[in-house]
Amino acid sequence: MATKIRLQRQGKKGKPFYHVVVADARAPRDGKFIERLGSYNPNTNPATIVLDFEKALDWMIKGAQPTDTARTILSDKGVLYKKHLLGGVKKGAFDEARAEELFAGWTESKSAKVEGAKTGLAQSKEEAKKSALAAEAKKKEERAAAIAAKNAPVAEEVPTEDEAPEATDTDAAASEETEG
Structure with missing residues (x-):
């Protein structure tokens, strides 16, 4: 049976949350799985990854193939590096x-x-x-x-008697019209 380490989507629309699982390659994405290895929450900054290191390493040694995103998660946690080192021990390096x-x-x-x-x-x-x-x-x-500035009272200049402007003909005509 071909097994894959992949993500199983959980959470609501727009707020994804994933379980890292080992599943048969023929099973649907959110369907039947063999074992749950951990979780991945991309909503936090930095993303939160909880992974059972020993189980993941055991499945990698058994031959489970991770998907691209699962490979990134396993690499981030060091599972792939540990598998690489164990291969070197096995070869006698x-x-x-x-x-x-x-x-x-x-x-x-x-x-x-x-x-x-x-x-x-x-x-x-x-x-x-x-x-x-x-x-x-x-x-x-x-x-x-x-x-x-808007609420400050505007101080209007009141002309003094010495500076009073002289009355013009238009001013005199306007004052006569208002009186009569």
């Missing part, structure tokens, strides 16, 4: 202790890289939040200044 040492070094570097990415995301999110608050404060000040 190095002993099992050296394989474990190499895998431990790879795991440490991978976890450091992931933590660096998480802190980078958190810092960029903080910076974006601070810049948005600064822009909002600036806009608020501009609005307050515009409202203050």
Whole structure:
């Protein structure tokens, strides 16, 4: 029986959630499966992957073929690298202790890289939040200044007696019409 390690879709429309399963290659995507290996949630940043490492490695050694996405997930968790190292032990390239040492070094570097990415995301999110608050404060000040300018009483200049303009003929005619 040809077996595949693949994703089984769960979740609602627009919010996918996947189970990583081992299934017969002829079974439908969300149908019957042999064993559940873990889960994959792409909705979080970074994506959340929960995987039973030993079960996945056992199925890979037995010959289960992962799909493209499942291969990426298994590679991210180190299952493919561990299988590669075990192949080297089997061929006699190095002993099992050296394989474990190499895998431990790879795991440490991978976890450091992931933590660096998480802190980078958190810092960029903080910076974006601070810049948005600064822009909002600036806009608020501009609005307050515009409202203050609009509501400020306009001081009309009242001419004094010395500066009173002389009456013109049109002003005199206009005043006669209003009186009469």
